Amino acid sequence: MNAQAPALRDPRLNRPEPFTPPLGDGGFFQRDRSIHPPAHAPGYKSSVLRSPRQALLSLENSISEITGPVFGHNDLGPLDNDLIRNYAKDGDPVGERIIVHGRVLDETGRGVPNTLVEFWQANAGGRYRHKKDTYVAPIDPNFGGCGRALTDDTGYYYFRTVKPGPYPWRNYVNSWRPAHIHFSVFGSGFAQRLITQMYFEGDPLIPVCPILTTIPDKDALDRLVAPLDLNASTPFDSLAYRFDIVLRGQRSTYFENRTAGN
Amino acid sequence: MPQPLNYLKETASQTAGPYVHIGLIPAMAGFDIFEKNFSNVLVTPNTKGERITLEGRVLDGAGTPLRDVLLEIWQANAAGRYNHPADRSAGALEEEFRGWGRAGSDFDSGLVTFETIKPGAITDRTGRKCAPHVNLWIVARGINIGLNTRLYFSDEEAANAADPVLNLIEQPARRATLIAKRSERAGKIVYTFTINLQGPEETVFFDV
Numbered sequence: 001m002n003a004q005a006p007a008l009r010d011p012r013l014n015r016p017e018p019f020t021p022p023l024g025d026g027g028f029f030q031r032d033r034s035i036h037p038p039a040h041a042p043g044y045k046s047s048v049l050r051s052p053r054q055a056l057l058s059l060e061n062s063i064s065e066i067t068g069p070v071f072g073h074n075d076l077g078p079l080d081n082d083l084i085r086n087y088a089k090d091g092d093p094v095g096e097r098i099i100v101h102g103r104v105l106d107e108t109g110r111g112v113p114n115t116l117v118e119f120w121q122a123n124a125g126g127r128y129r130h131k132k133d134t135y136v137a138p139i140d141p142n143f144g145g146c147g148r149a150l151t152d153d154t155g156y157y158y159f160r161t162v163k164p165g166p167y168p169w170r171n172y173v174n175s176w177r178p179a180h181i182h183f184s185v186f187g188s189g190f191a192q193r194l195i196t197q198m199y200f201e202g203d204p205l206i207p208v209c210p211i212l213t214t215i216p217d218k219d220a221l222d223r224l225v226a227p228l229d230l231n232a233s234t235p236f237d238s239l240a241y242r243f244d245i246v247l248r249g250q251r252s253t254y255f256e257n258r259t260a261g262n
Numbered sequence: 263m264p265q266p267l268n269y270l271k272e273t274a275s276q277t278a279g280p281y282v283h284i285g286l287i288p289a290m291a292g293f294d295i296f297e298k299n300f301s302n303v304l305v306t307p308n309t310k311g312e313r314i315t316l317e318g319r320v321l322d323g324a325g326t327p328l329r330d331v332l333l334e335i336w337q338a339n340a341a342g343r344y345n346h347p348a349d350r351s352a353g354a355l356e357e358e359f360r361g362w363g364r365a366g367s368d369f370d371s372g373l374v375t376f377e378t379i380k381p382g383a384i385t386d387r388t389g390r391k392c393a394p395h396v397n398l399w400i401v402a403r404g405i406n407i408g409l410n411t412r413l414y415f416s417d418e419e420a421a422n423a424a425d426p427v428l429n430l431i432e433q434p435a436r437r438a439t440l441i442a443k444r445s446e447r448a449g450k451i452v453y454t455f456t457i458n459l460q461g462p463e464e465t466v467f468f469d470v
């Protein structure tokens with residue numbers, strides 16, 4: 001991360017034209033674990049006792065992994081993607097009003113349609129509405145801190161919220177999380193299931209965060225940082241940040257040959 | 263230089279953190295926000311199949327139950343059919359049975375429960391018979407990337423012995439880490455399981 005000079009960066013500028021083979025329902029592309037944080041990452045102390053030590057058993061995708069739950073608009077309420085209104089009691093929540101938008105894509109560059117995206121975050125002061133959060137910053141009576149959306153036919157999603165604040169946590173005595181929004185995404189098969197976090201361009205806490213720096217690959221880390229997207233902002237109302245999420249691609253089945261073995 | 267392949271890279275995983283409940287099970291975080299909520303109850307009165315409770319815990323490397331873990335299950339219906347367009351097997355589909363649920367562990371005991379039905383045996387697209395099983399996905403603070411495993415059923419000994427995935431596990435003792443034990447409690451069928459994240463009885467986790 002270059003924390004000094006955060007250039008306005010459109011994630012699509014560096015992106016070549018995607019390769020789009022026919023959509024198949026074969027297994028998913030093998031997960032490249034070198035871009036994900038390892039299970040055991042001692043700088044993030046909670047991972048030490050919560051990380052498996054045996055090798056994962058590689059499983060050729062069967063019908064159990066290629067399939068996954070299907071969601072629809074019936075699962076959602078009308079305010080689910082509006083965190084400014086979905087818990088408002090007597091006014092709007094305190095904080096910078098922002099829109100977060102982007103696309104859920106797969107590794108072939110194809111949009112993932114009609115997939116459930118869920119998000120949760122602290123309020124503008126860095127406090128979660130959670131019975132286990134005891135940070136001194138106050139709860140905002142008008143802010144719940146969670147929402148969800150279904151992507152459209154092209155994989156596009158958007159929601160409105162206030163920018164979350166950084167907060168301290170118990171790792172080292174002076175560890176602070178950069179401002180972030182947690183994301184949960186499904187895709188079309190259970191093997192695409194992913195939870196991640198979105199960060200904000202220019203945040204000086206990004207390069208020193210023990211959780212973010214569990215990611216061993218600098219480019220993979222940069223892809224979690226959403227750029228300011230002035231063109232998508234609403235003048236005199238809300239700034240906008242863009243965050244695209246990429247799920248595993250899916251192989252096409254060109255020929256119905258049986259592979260050797262079981 | 264050959265032609266570039268130009269695939270995108272998967273987005274990196276990050277821990278779900280200690281407050282995962284806010285986003286995914288807000289009632290457990292202590293507030294009510296959505297009109298419709300997802301839950302650990304997969305069945306409706308119309309669901310076909312044997313009613314079962316899945317009950318278990320996830321233990322860390324010191325044997326302490328995780329009290330902030332979230333589990334999701336994904337399973338076929340009693341006819342062995344997943345409610346997804348890619349499953350074109352012969353079993354009858356039940357529109358009402360999604361086959362998916364999520365649960366947070368109890369903040370004191372660490373217990374996780376699901377109310378569901380026992381899935382049927384699955385026929386894969388290659389014609390393989392697979393023993394009845396439930397697919398499990400585990401996230402929590404300290405878990406950097408979701409863990410995938412499966413639960414099989416202790417009363418399916420013959421099917422388990424022939425299951426192609428269980429047979430991939432070289433050590434018979436490790437196969438046992440995926441078998442949920444059937445018992446009866448106050449007239450209800452309960453399958454209990456323990457997920458060990460580490461230690462001599464570490465659960466088998468899959469790279470799916």
Ligand SMILES: [Fe+2]
Binds near residue numbers: 122182
């Ligand atoms: Fe957080």
